[in-house]
Amino acid sequence: MNVLDYLKGKAWLTAVLLLLGLVLLPFMVEASLGKSWLRILDFALLYIMLALGLNIVVGYAGLLDLGYVAFYAVGAYCWALLASPHFGLNLPFWVILPTGAAIAGLFGVLLGTPTLRLRGDYLAIVTLGFGEIIRIFLNNLNAPVNITNGPQGITQIEPVTIAGLSLGKTQEIFGITFSSPHLYYYLFLLFVALVVFVCMRLENSRIGRAWVAIREDEMAAAAAGINTRNIKLLAFAMGATFGGLSGGLFASFQGFVSPESFNLMESIMILSMIVLGGMGNIYGVILGALLVTMIPEALRYTGDLQRAVFGEVFIDPADLRMLLFGIALVLMMLLRPAGLLPSKLRRQELAEDAT
């Protein structure tokens, strides 16, 4: 925190340094760790968007949503259906992306409306059920009318094209070669910046404070004149919109979507990013998203480690990494139950509890 404090008075310096670092990062990553890590970096950015979206629902409004991945799926399938040979459509991305985000937001309201009365664990299980229902429908809506192409998923999805420049291919701009993940990195970075900006503005706005009030005590919030119904629905809708946005980007980046990408495990991963990083705190959530995306990937190298230590690979690293990830989750929670970077309000609460 000392570095942050030092830079606090010099906002422009921080911004320039940060921007420079973020712009140069993919060059460094690609040169040192290779293209696969650049892709992982792209996914990390997608997950930051997702985690920040879920953070609105869980972190701010305190509504435990275990089916968040459904909105991600809606956004992804919107893109997949509107820009692939499946229906023979190829709409430009500035049409699809808002459409996908809006439809996902609509689904958010759809989920929010019947669950307004529910709280805590009941809400968790209903949202979980909602997520599974969406997945099962995606899996089975290939007969009698083929909409989602079932478990095979939709392939050959068009990449984002900006001003005739396809992000799906390697491009040469001003003599510098940019690979496809490299181009997507900048696009995603832009959207992450947008989402972070919206979240920051929301945090201390009337709406943001209303969410926190509902989280702390719904009845008191209602008594203070907050329209809890609308504000809760807004939380669901906002969270879902961000989910839909990242879903669309995911589909275009991946070029392929199938129901298997949107299982409960994915929702749990996103939730664990928030909890691990520090619920309700934007920086914490970003850190959590980065860690949860990177750690399982880094654990792939345990194969090399085994070979170096024992001379052979005992356990397939692909099998081992989830095990280690599970252990890491447990340990993290035991050591820092409020997350790595708890939000200020949460820290105050914890301090009060201790006294």
Place this chain on the structure above:
Amino acid sequence: MDIFAQQLVNGLVLGSVYALVALGYTLVYGILELINFAHGETTMMGSMIALAVIGALFGVAPDLPGIMIVLAGLLVAIPACMLLGYSIERVAYRPLRHAPRLAPLITAIGLSIVLQNVAMLIWGKQYIAFPTTLLPQGRHNVFGASITDVQIAILVLTVVIMFGLVTLVNRTRLGRAMRATAQAPAVAQLMGVNVNAVISSTFIIGSALAAIAGVMVSANYGQAHYYMGFLLGLKAFSAAVLGGIGNLAGAMLGGLLLGVLEALGAGYIGDLTGGFLGSHYQDIFAFLVLILVLTLKPSGLLGSRSVERA
């Protein structure tokens, strides 16, 4: 053969398994107000351990009576799961009892991942077959439905276990301590109840039920898999919520109801929707019913909890 009667029988058998697992959820929730997300994995472990023992024993002494071998598997799986349940509580939940509410949920999820992957590393990714030839193969015809010996055994055993559990909770000293802890842990402690011991016993009892349910489900379907605990646990939890979580009778009712609904739904959905939706939508019923019940009556069918923490 009568489809309705057949699906009813299948549903009751499936529902018995759900009910036994749901009891584990509801016992823990009643006392700690905590979703033990790793409970489905405990069920899976019970099933896998029993199968491992059965397979080994069958290899060593194939002449033993089949029922003895299966019983041996069950008798190893039950204490193993009890130990597992006890450890889960000690490692993942006890240190976090006063932590923010989501923290134990995340450790539980972490533990589920760990258990799943441990099972995968030990027993592999493939389905493991239950040597069904060990069990009696009789089939009986009841009201136009065919019911196997195994299914009868499952139904009878479930009824016996439920009866035993109700007696335990309502008639014994431990049961009284459990009810006291559920109502007010602090007061119970003041009255001389060893709250930690009660919580441990709750986990142990729930895990024993899970082990039995795990063996039942693998005996009924003839297979087990390292991932089976996930959906089973999810549905059992749905059943517990459906019946009113924290309520024993509710978990039993919810489990049976969910099982029957699922079986009937799978049997009739094709006719009802004119062939638009097929039986592969079976898994939707659990969640659909759940959402409906929770929207209309959030405390569940038999639940009476009025105050709820957010």
